Amino acid sequence: xxxxxxxxxxxxxxxxxxxxxxxxxxxxxxxxxxxxxxxxxxxxxxxxxxxxxxxxxxxxxxxxxxxxxxxxxxxxxxxxxxxxxxxxxxxxxxxxxxxxxx
Numbered sequence: 001x002x003x004x005x006x007x008x009x010x011x012x013x014x015x016x017x018x019x020x021x022x023x024x025x026x027x028x029x030x031x032x033x034x035x036x037x038x039x040x041x042x043x044x045x046x047x048x049x050x051x052x053x054x055x056x057x058x059x060x061x062x063x064x065x066x067x068x069x070x071x072x073x074x075x076x077x078x079x080x081x082x083x084x085x086x087x088x089x090x091x092x093x094x095x096x097x098x099x100x101x102x
Contacts, residue, residue, distance in 0.1 A: 003011075035046065
C-alpha cells in the first residue's frame with residue numbers, strides 16, 4: 001500500500017533517531033570495554049589513576065588559591081601605601097602653600 005510522504009518522512013526520522021542512539025550506545029559500550037580490558041587496566045588501577053588526578057587537581061587548586069590570596073594581600077598593601085602617599089603629598093603641598101598653621 002502507498003504510504004503518504006509525511007508518514008514516510010516521520011518513519012525515516014524515527015529510524016534515524018534509533019540509529020543514532022544505537023550508534024552512541026555501542027561506542028560508549030566499546031569505550032567502557034576498552035577501558036576495562038583492552039588497556040589491561042584493572043578497575044583498581046583506573047580508580048587509582050583517577051584519585052591521583054583528582055589529588056593533583058586539588059593541590060593545584062590550593063596553590064592557585066594561596067597565590068590569589070597573596071596577590072590580594074599585596075594589592076591591598078599597595079593600595080594602602082598609595083593612599084597614604086597621596087595623603088602625605090596633599091599635606092606637603094598644603095604646607096608648602098602655607099594654608100596650614102602647623
